[in-house]
Amino acid sequence: MFGLFTEFETNLRRERQLEGIAEAKARGVYQGRKASIDTANVKALKAKGMEASAIA
Structure with a gap:
């Protein structure tokens, strides 16, 4: 049961992070x-x- 809650929280955190990155890019x-x-120089x-x- 705890695994379900931690996975849910991880997904929420990931969504918030991606939203913040999208706003910053905008x-x-x-x-x-x-x-x-x-x-x-490489070329x-x-x-x-x-x-x-x-070259590397």
């Missing part, structure tokens, strides 16, 4: 993590013929 606040690599290295493992 305001432009929640944009995710900034890129940690320079895509132009340049790939154009020079480097393999993905060497």
Whole structure:
């Protein structure tokens, strides 16, 4: 019986979290993590013929 209640509460918490994330995205606040690599640099290295493992 307790498992049923905890699962219900977990689902409610997940719904509230997703609603909050949707509101933040609508305001432009929640944009995710900034890129940690320079895509132009990666593309340049790939154009020079480097393999993905060497670039990484």
